[in-house]
Amino acid sequence: MAIDTSEFTYLPSQAESLGVAAPSVERLDLPLADGRSVSALRFGTGAPRVTLLHGAGLNAHTWDTTVLALQQPALAIDLAGHGDSSWRDDLDYSPRTLAVDVAAALDAWTDGPQLIVGQSLGGLTGAALARTRPDLVHELLIIDITPGIDVSAGPAALREFYAGPTDFATRDELVDRAMALGFGGSRADTERGVFLNTRVRPDGRVEWKHHFAHLAARTLAAHDPGAPARPSLLHETGWDDLAGVSAPITLVRAARGFVSPADADDFQRRVPGSRVLTVDATHNVQETAPSELAALIGAVSPAASGM
Numbered sequence: 001m002a003i004d005t006s007e008f009t010y011l012p013s014q015a016e017s018l019g020v021a022a023p024s025v026e027r028l029d030l031p032l033a034d035g036r037s038v039s040a041l042r043f044g045t046g047a048p049r050v051t052l053l054h055g056a057g058l059n060a061h062t063w064d065t066t067v068l069a070l071q072q073p074a075l076a077i078d079l080a081g082h083g084d085s086s087w088r089d090d091l092d093y094s095p096r097t098l099a100v101d102v103a104a105a106l107d108a109w110t111d112g113p114q115l116i117v118g119q120s121l122g123g124l125t126g127a128a129l130a131r132t133r134p135d136l137v138h139e140l141l142i143i144d145i146t147p148g149i150d151v152s153a154g155p156a157a158l159r160e161f162y163a164g165p166t167d168f169a170t171r172d173e174l175v176d177r178a179m180a181l182g183f184g185g186s187r188a189d190t191e192r193g194v195f196l197n198t199r200v201r202p203d204g205r206v207e208w209k210h211h212f213a214h215l216a217a218r219t220l221a222a223h224d225p226g227a228p229a230r231p232s233l234l235h236e237t238g239w240d241d242l243a244g245v246s247a248p249i250t251l252v253r254a255a256r257g258f259v260s261p262a263d264a265d266d267f268q269r270r271v272p273g274s275r276v277l278t279v280d281a282t283h284n285v286q287e288t289a290p291s292e293l294a295a296l297i298g299a300v301s302p303a304a305s306g307m
Contacts, residue, residue, distance in 0.1 A: 007061065010192050015068050018291070022068070023307050029084070030108050036086035038101045042109065044073030044307040050297060051106060051114040052076040053122030055145075055284065056093075057212050059083030061196040062119075066286045069294035071307050075114075077105050079125065081211035083197075091215065095121065095238065099128035106136045113138035115301045119286055120145045120258075124238050131244035139300055140249045143293075144257040144283050146267045147238025166214050167205040171195060174206060242271050249274040252296060257283040 008025055015022035028040045041060045042048065050072060052063045060076035060083050067074045078085040079098050088097075102125060106114060116137050118126030123142035130137040168174045174194050179187065198206050208214065242249065251267050253259045255278055259267075264276045277296060281289035 007196060010196075011064060011068070014065055018065070018068050020068055020071060021307075023071075023073075027084070028105075028109060030105055032086075032101065032104060036080070036088070036101075038077065038080065038086070038105050039084035040075055040077040040105055040109065042073075042075050043067045046073040046307070047111050048073045048075040048109070049112065049114060050074040050301050051102075051110065051116050052286075053102065053116065053118035053125050054079065054082065054286075055120030055122055057082070057197075057210050058119075058284070059197055059209060062284065063286050065290040066294050066297070069291045070297055070301075071294075072298065072301060073307055075105075075109055077102055079122065083209055087211040091211075093121075093211075095124040095128040095241070096132075098125040099132060102126075102129050103133045103136060106133075110136075115139045115141065115297065117141045117143065117297055119143035120283065124241070127238065127241040127245060127249075130247050131241045134246050137245075137247045139247050140245060141252060141297065141300065142249065143252045143285050144254040144259050146251070146259060146263050147242070148266065149258055149263060167201070167207040169205065171198060171206050174198065239270055248300075250296075250300070251276045252285060252293070253278045254281045254283055254285050254289075255279065256281060257285070 007027070011022045011025065023044045025041055025043045028042055030038050032038060050070070052060070052067070052074060054060060054062045054076070060078045063074070063076045067076065079093075080101050081087050081093050085101070098121075113136060116126040116129060116139070118124070118141070120143065123145040124147065126137070126140050126142060130140050171191070171194050175187065175190050178190050178194060197209055199209050200206055249271055251259070251264060251274060253264050253276060268274055268276055279285055279289050279292050279296070281292070285293050
């Protein structure tokens with residue numbers, strides 16, 4: 001599989017397929033006081049007014065097509081343990097903990113309150129951020145998650161995928177495994193996803209960037225009874241976080257995702273004044289309905305320039 005080593009290799013062809021111009025984009029890295037770092041992608045030249053938070057096992061590049069369709073400056077953050085952000089030694093990947101790093105990133109890289117768009121784990125992280133740092137959030141868009149839904153285990157095929165080897169001889173090997181288990185669409189799309197979510201180690205082996213795959217493999221391996229517990233993704237106080245948010249809240253429900261109509265009704269009951277919108281998409285709305293999601297984001301985001 002001959003792939004350019006640049007993480008931005010795919011953007012021009014993605015932009016061309018949408019009929020839009022490819023924006024400028026740069027990788028940002030922020031050292032943290034505890035020795036870790038948080039990483040992000042900044043799209044466009046203007047000050048971002050939209051910040052995007054991905055779900056578990058993904059990374060900032062999951063938003064590429066959505067940002068291209070949006071045509072506004074945006075900041076896409078790698079949550080701790082994902083993408084180019086540091087792993088946590090304490091394995092604490094709960095939303096409230098993740099929100100602390102996000103706040104540090106926004107303090108460093110933005111100059112005004114953001115429309116926070118968070119999918120799955122990123123949505124609960126956005127709620128925790130909006131409760132603790134209301135000065136950073138002017139509106140919250142939560143995609144296909146509520147605190148009452150545990151999506152961390154994933155379907156059986158996904159568990160099998162991550163329970164297998166965590167390092168591979170080539171990315172082609174990983175692409176073959178993903179497609180054999182029914183993940184991805186075309187081979188080209190699967191190659192792109194694998195490339196952007198893996199790295200080549202000094203020994204030449206290819207491994208997942210996100211910590212969860214490595215933890216899942218150890219936890220599910222029967223020969224490793226001493227493996228660490230699966231990291232906590234959801235927090236019982238998630239509803240409390242949402243109740244403490246003063247900014248407007250919209251839940252985007254994926255019609256083929258994890259939030260059922262009953263879950264959405266429960267969300268509106270527990271979060272008075274919230275809106276619920278439904279999109280024909282799977283759980284990763286940003287990947288299966290990026291243009292529709294971009295239209296929703298554009299309808300509520302502040303006017304921005306500098307794409």
